[in-house]
Amino acid sequence: MMHNPSKVRQKIMKKWIMGLRSCSSSHENLSLSERRWIIKLSADLALASVRNGSRRWSRAIIEEASRNPDNKGLIQRMLGSGCDYRSPCLIPREGRSDGNGAGHVTKSMWVATSSKKIVKRCRRARRSNGRAPRRNEAASIAKRLVKKRTQLLKDFVPGGQDMDDVSLIEETLDYIVWLRAQVDVMRALAHSLPATTSI
């Protein structure tokens, strides 16, 4: 998953600092929340770009960030104007001016999700025919719990909404490892810099 953790962290650190530098020159007086936003965003983008878009969550981070038009400058500076990390179905078509690059869903995706819903409904109808014996109640409760938590996990992992269970767990695995690297990098920088506090 991560061949050389220290090298990976160095890359993240470099990209992150380069992003911050590009921001500090353009904006002189920023509020605290704006500074915090820029720091977090550049750290997330650095992580996603080092991951190189080979994972859904890394592409999702960039896509979510590019939905906000204020972030476009930073994204372009950090990732280049080419921005190959966006998945093909989410690249906005020409002529769209709403700025919401990730809004539309392709027809095949819609068909897939709607057919999945139909299948689920049929299964539910079959099950609720009264055939289920008592011993399956515990199993169904457990299933419901697992489903709830899976849905929660999908909310936390970027890009996790349209995934099946197996790929969701794989994405989570990968995401946790790289997120830990990001936390290490940020913590290292936060501790190493001299504190010049001004409130």
Next chain:
Amino acid sequence: MNRTMLPETSQCVNPAWNHCPDMTVLERQRKCLLQHLGSSLDYFVPGFNTTGAFSMTSQGSIVADALKRNNCSINPGKLDQGEYSAGRSMEVPAEEKVKASVLVDQESSRAGDGSLGKRKFDILNNIKSEDGDGEEKMEDTAQSNHASKSNKEETNSKENAKNSEATDSHSLAERVRREKISERMKFLQDLVPGCDKITGKAGMLDEIINYVQSLQRQVEFLSMKLAVTNPWLDLDIDTLFAKEITPACAPTQFPIHGDALWLICSRLPPF
């Protein structure tokens, strides 16, 4: 898959084995099968790439495909020789292949970059255990090899196998999916601290969600901390970059890493 990939079939007709009266036809067949499978498992080497992101599903499918191909290729060669019964080729049901692929997944995940030999051994063991189930059928069909009846039985058994496969494929797919999920959950158990004692899926997912949430909160907290302590965002990085450009310092003073940025960070006390 062409026959050239398989070892010489004549090797199977081992003169030593013919002299050994204790070895039944069954055992000879089994040894041949294992021998051939063992050699053709070398085909799997390119698939066992455990570097980079997880590709367990692709590995599993590579193994399953190769096994399928392998069985098909054994079939024509062995029928000519009369070594393998017609039924034998059908007695490698989807279950076996699936189990083998799952086992391979497990092995590759456990071993990481470990030896391929161990995996081969386990796959062969798995297939050996499956042999016991189809033994009776094998004996029956082995005897009718040379007769033309074998062809009819072939088609019958083919149909039976296909029917059972069709009805079982759904449940098999479910089983495979569940096993994949449980495997990945085991990894997550190792990754997420405090998950060792939890066995249920729901509890584990709880812990995973909590962990991801806590990591994301740490990121937010640290970005807030940096924003507070460094109002101008310049971060005094010019000096850091300057150090990076200069050649590496004396090794006694700093650790082996060449990158000055990380040097600074690595001198911090461990967290």
